[in-house]
Amino acid sequence: MTTPIRFELIKTCRQTGARLGILHTPHGSFETPMFMPVGTLATVKTLSPEELKEMGAGVILSNTYHLWLRPGHDIVEEAGGLHAFMNWDRGILTDSGGFQVFSLSEFRRIEEEGVYFRNHLNGDKLFLSPEKAVEIQNALGADIIMAFDECPPYPATYEYMKQSIERTSRWAERCLKAHRRPNEQGLFGIVQGGEYEELRRQSARDLVSLDFPGYAVGGLSVGEPKEVMNRVLEFTTPLLPADKPRYLMGVGSPDSLIDGAIRGIDMFDCVLPTRIGRNGTVMTSEGRVVIKNAQYARDFSPLDPNCDCYTCRNYTRAYIRHLIKCDETFGIRLTSYHNVYFLIKLMEQVRQAIREDRLADFREEFFECYGFNKP
Numbered sequence: 001m002t003t004p005i006r007f008e009l010i011k012t013c014r015q016t017g018a019r020l021g022i023l024h025t026p027h028g029s030f031e032t033p034m035f036m037p038v039g040t041l042a043t044v045k046t047l048s049p050e051e052l053k054e055m056g057a058g059v060i061l062s063n064t065y066h067l068w069l070r071p072g073h074d075i076v077e078e079a080g081g082l083h084a085f086m087n088w089d090r091g092i093l094t095d096s097g098g099f100q101v102f103s104l105s106e107f108r109r110i111e112e113e114g115v116y117f118r119n120h121l122n123g124d125k126l127f128l129s130p131e132k133a134v135e136i137q138n139a140l141g142a143d144i145i146m147a148f149d150e151c152p153p154y155p156a157t158y159e160y161m162k163q164s165i166e167r168t169s170r171w172a173e174r175c176l177k178a179h180r181r182p183n184e185q186g187l188f189g190i191v192q193g194g195e196y197e198e199l200r201r202q203s204a205r206d207l208v209s210l211d212f213p214g215y216a217v218g219g220l221s222v223g224e225p226k227e228v229m230n231r232v233l234e235f236t237t238p239l240l241p242a243d244k245p246r247y248l249m250g251v252g253s254p255d256s257l258i259d260g261a262i263r264g265i266d267m268f269d270c271v272l273p274t275r276i277g278r279n280g281t282v283m284t285s286e287g288r289v290v291i292k293n294a295q296y297a298r299d300f301s302p303l304d305p306n307c308d309c310y311t312c313r314n315y316t317r318a319y320i321r322h323l324i325k326c327d328e329t330f331g332i333r334l335t336s337y338h339n340v341y342f343l344i345k346l347m348e349q350v351r352q353a354i355r356e357d358r359l360a361d362f363r364e365e366f367f368e369c370y371g372f373n374k375p
């Protein structure tokens with residue numbers, strides 16, 4: 001069987017556990033650690049594929065649950081798959097819908113066969129199973145697809161978490177069996193177990209024995225303190241094969257990206273840059289800037305003095321503040337463009353620091369400049 005996804009380990013940073021790698025996919029090869037912009041409904045909100053390419057995006061995300069509801073995976077399949085449908089010829093990863101079920105629907109019932117819940121748009125009863133989640137992802141045609149898992153709430157009791165990870169492992173096996181296109185789409189397993197080391201070990205052991213082409217660390221960035229996330233990563237990533245990609249789902253903020261890379265994570269995704277961009281908050285090398293604040297009314301400097309993106313080269317804080325205040329669409333395009341660019345460039349700096357074996361030093365410098373308190 002030809003594996004559609006291959007991870008090439010280039011080197012490990014001597015100062016930290018961070019890895020420099022290359023993720024080979026049917027739609028190109030991309031350096032890791034990487035940040036993957038989220039395009040929930042087959043678009044990274046307000047940005048064009050050309051803009052994403054010029055800023056260096058390699059793999060972008062789309063949501064199985066949302067595309068299943070609108071426009072329907074059958075229409076996307078008829079269009080020739082997501083790449084054709086959204087005119088994106090680089091990498092695409094779809095999540096499996098598990099997380100949306102838990103985050104969007106109050107009513108839900110988890111059974112062995114799958115999850116019963118309601119359509120968040122019209123209240124209709126819905127059912128998702130491992131088989132259905134894989135069927136939808138096979139139709140959408142992403143290069144990387146995710147196993148159907150349960151992302152338990154934080155916190156959860158040990159007893160709840162134990163029965164949840166055992167079901168998630170059974171579901172993972174069912175996903176492998178249901179996968180119709182293993183030579184074109186790499187199916188990643190998702191390690192669960194919350195903050196319990198013993199359960200993370202059990203979940204990792206179950207999934208690694210199924211030999212997935214890649215592994216995600218799930219169940220994090222769900223409200224736990226950052227120290228908990230970092231501790232869980234410290235004992236979880238070493239359980240995963242060094243020659244396979246490791247994906248931390250739903251992360252994250254600049255400090256979490258750096259701390260995740262230091263703990264051996266290769267792939268990250270987060271809605272943060274476009275979500276906060278839409279309400280006029282931007283990430284800059286000197287910390288967050290809430291552009292609506294009156295202090296920027298006559299500030300004719302760029303959003304970030306150290307950024308060379310399209311937004312920062314051509315527009316001022318005063319102008320962008322004006323657009324956001326007037327609810328002008330061009331305003332959130334400019335802030336979204338800068339925020340996605342910022343995280344993609346941050347990962348370039350992380351990769352360069354790994355090449356120079358100085359990621360711990362880079363972390364110090366970045367945290368100092370960005371304004372994070374030193375841990």
Ligand SMILES: CNc1nc2cc3nc(NC)[nH]c3cc2c(=O)[nH]1
Binds near residue numbers: 099147151218221
């Ligand atoms: C598709 N399965 C799946 N998605 C996730 C998405 C997440 N997004 C966040 N924070 C924004 N945490 C997440 C955890 C999971 C998780 O444990 N499983």
